[in-house]
Amino acid sequence: MSGALLSAQGLSRWYGPVVGVNDLTLEVDGGIVGLLGPNGAGKSTFLKLVAGEIRPSRGSVRVLGFEPFANREYFRVLGFCPQQDALYEELDAREFVSFLLRLSGFDAREARSRAERALERTGLADAMLRRTAGFSKGMRQRTKLAAAIAHEPRFLIVDEPLTGLDPLVRTEMIALFQELGREGVHILISSHVLHEIESVTQDILLLHRGRLLAQGPVPEIRKLLSRYPHKVEIHARDARRLARALLELEGTSTVHVAPEGGRLSIETFDLARFHAELPAIAARERAGIHTLESTDAGLDAVFDYLVG
Amino acid sequence: MQNLRILGLFARTQFLRSLAPRQSWLVYVFTLLPSFVALAIGLNARRIDAEGVAMHLSWFLFLQVVVPLVTLLAGQAVISREVDDRTITYLFSRPISRPAMFVGRALGALGFTALLLGAGALLLCYAASFAPQGLVPNPERFPLAPWSGDGVVLPILGAVLLGSLAYTLMFAALGVFTRHPMILGLLYTFAVEGFLSNLPGSNQALTVQYYLRSWIAAHGAQGWSKLEGFGLADFQSPAGVLLRLGLLAALALALGSWRIRRKEFVLSS
Numbered sequence: 001m002s003g004a005l006l007s008a009q010g011l012s013r014w015y016g017p018v019v020g021v022n023d024l025t026l027e028v029d030g031g032i033v034g035l036l037g038p039n040g041a042g043k044s045t046f047l048k049l050v051a052g053e054i055r056p057s058r059g060s061v062r063v064l065g066f067e068p069f070a071n072r073e074y075f076r077v078l079g080f081c082p083q084q085d086a087l088y089e090e091l092d093a094r095e096f097v098s099f100l101l102r103l104s105g106f107d108a109r110e111a112r113s114r115a116e117r118a119l120e121r122t123g124l125a126d127a128m129l130r131r132t133a134g135f136s137k138g139m140r141q142r143t144k145l146a147a148a149i150a151h152e153p154r155f156l157i158v159d160e161p162l163t164g165l166d167p168l169v170r171t172e173m174i175a176l177f178q179e180l181g182r183e184g185v186h187i188l189i190s191s192h193v194l195h196e197i198e199s200v201t202q203d204i205l206l207l208h209r210g211r212l213l214a215q216g217p218v219p220e221i222r223k224l225l226s227r228y229p230h231k232v233e234i235h236a237r238d239a240r241r242l243a244r245a246l247l248e249l250e251g252t253s254t255v256h257v258a259p260e261g262g263r264l265s266i267e268t269f270d271l272a273r274f275h276a277e278l279p280a281i282a283a284r285e286r287a288g289i290h291t292l293e294s295t296d297a298g299l300d301a302v303f304d305y306l307v308g
Numbered sequence: 309m310q311n312l313r314i315l316g317l318f319a320r321t322q323f324l325r326s327l328a329p330r331q332s333w334l335v336y337v338f339t340l341l342p343s344f345v346a347l348a349i350g351l352n353a354r355r356i357d358a359e360g361v362a363m364h365l366s367w368f369l370f371l372q373v374v375v376p377l378v379t380l381l382a383g384q385a386v387i388s389r390e391v392d393d394r395t396i397t398y399l400f401s402r403p404i405s406r407p408a409m410f411v412g413r414a415l416g417a418l419g420f421t422a423l424l425l426g427a428g429a430l431l432l433c434y435a436a437s438f439a440p441q442g443l444v445p446n447p448e449r450f451p452l453a454p455w456s457g458d459g460v461v462l463p464i465l466g467a468v469l470l471g472s473l474a475y476t477l478m479f480a481a482l483g484v485f486t487r488h489p490m491i492l493g494l495l496y497t498f499a500v501e502g503f504l505s506n507l508p509g510s511n512q513a514l515t516v517q518y519y520l521r522s523w524i525a526a527h528g529a530q531g532w533s534k535l536e537g538f539g540l541a542d543f544q545s546p547a548g549v550l551l552r553l554g555l556l557a558a559l560a561l562a563l564g565s566w567r568i569r570r571k572e573f574v575l576s577s
Binding site: 054069078080088103104 | 310314317321325328330331393394395397398399400401402403404405406569570572573574
């Protein structure tokens with residue numbers, strides 16, 4: 001067996017005629033890994049399979065050497081923060097987290113102490129004695145996350161944790177994921193909002209229609225996409241003059257000058273050459289470049305290319 | 309040891325959860341309804357005495373309708389409420405024994421239904437004691453203390469507790485097997501328990517109601533024999549009743565535990 005954190009072989013899961021994930025074969029080494037895909041891509045199904053909530057229809061999945069489904073040994077090292085907002089509404093946040101900790105084997109006193117620490121860590125110190133029924137979306141997410149990390153799992157699964165959060169809470173959550181990652185917790189985090197996940201990790205699994213579309217660091221994936229042009233956006237004093245010169249550069253496929261005149265959008269198949277030649281061209285043409293941005297360095301662009 | 313601890317934790321939380329009026333208001337309404345009916349009859353009836361009101365209402369309304377309905381509501385919720393509320397994910401991603409969880413929750417629900425229905429039965433008897441046309445209860449004609457050996461209250465209480473045991477655990481197991489335990493439970497309550505138990509012949513022995521009736525017939529006062537369905541001669545002995553209902557309860561727990569061990573609960577996103 002490989003030493004991978006997570007490995008799937010021909011993993012498929014369907015619900016009647018509906019395919020959730022389809023013939024996934026992959027290995028994940030660890031660290032923080034983003035699971036990306038649009039709604040209906042199969043992210044939640046994949047996470048449920050990895051979390052041991054459902055079993056494969058075909059193929060297999062192993063995490064930390066365990067077969068996840070209904071595996072108590074695996075659940076000792078797993079933290080799972082599901083997508084749904086459900087909490088035990090009659091409990092306050094501390095009772096909720098404590099209850100789940102007691103299920104993880106801690107005695108009442110230890111569970112309470114750990115629950116308080118986890119809730120403090122997720123920013124709910126002031127609200128931990130309030131009933132969860134009155135919690136906002138952000139507070140619910142923090143409560144779920146506290147419950148998922150309170151027993152100090154080795155592997156944390158977080159399903160769409162940033163959806164619907166205000167920017168401040170989102171930033172805090174991202175910081176917490178990064179902190180957990182630095183502490184050595186392996187994290188599998190899903191999202192369909194690509195720029196959000198990008199700030200957490202550059203290591204992604206890209207799902208589409210239940211299949212694995214791509215896997216790896218964003219730049220590596222981008223390299224694989226040589227058949228797709230790279231997009232670069234330039235703001236320059238004389239954009240039209242620069243555009244004419246760049247059109248003659250080998251590898252350039254299209255150049256678009258914005259109507260207002262100062263902005264250029266370039267698509268090139270040879271990004272390295274483009275960056276190498278651009279300074280000389282700009283100087284020769286006296287284009288006066290103000291800014292240069294590779295607009296498709298983000299996951300949005302990668303995703304758009306891939307699912308086209 | 310760990311499983312026993314989990315079992316106890318779930319039993320306690322399930323019991324406390326069930327007590328919350330927000331979750332169980334319908335259960336409380338069903339349980340109290342016969343007492344109000346008994347009180348209304350007691351205050352107005354001329355030709356029926358306290359024993360008659362208590363026997364009729366406890367058998368035809370409380371034991372045949374209220375006990376199955378209340379136990380259905382409380383029992384099926386043991387698992388299905390976790391599924392409906394989508395909280396089962398939290399439980400099934402923890403290192404617990406699923407059967408211990410199920411048994412704990414089922415026993416918690418049983419504690420709740422037994423306590424509630426037992427109290428409801430006593431309240432019904434108290435309300436009935438206002439008859440006929442009494443404005444105050446008549447303790448001489450109808451002793452309120454269930455241990456007084458009057459042949460009315462004790463048999464009712466015993467049958468209610470036995471019914472709680474059998475039905476609650478049965479419906480708890482039903483909640484593990486199907487996503488729609490309420491529908492199936494209602495069908496069972498009215499088609500099997502309501503209909504089959506009142507048909508003549510040995511098929512009655514397939515219903516819980518038959519054993520509850522047997523219990524009352526064995527312990528009850530002479531007045532019970534005047535009620536419809538109590539004229540039968542081939543009732544089970546009290547030991548037979550305890551044995552069969554005990555086995556049924558154990559079987560329900562065993563089946564529910566077996567099923568939940570490897571069952572998937574697919575929650576839609």
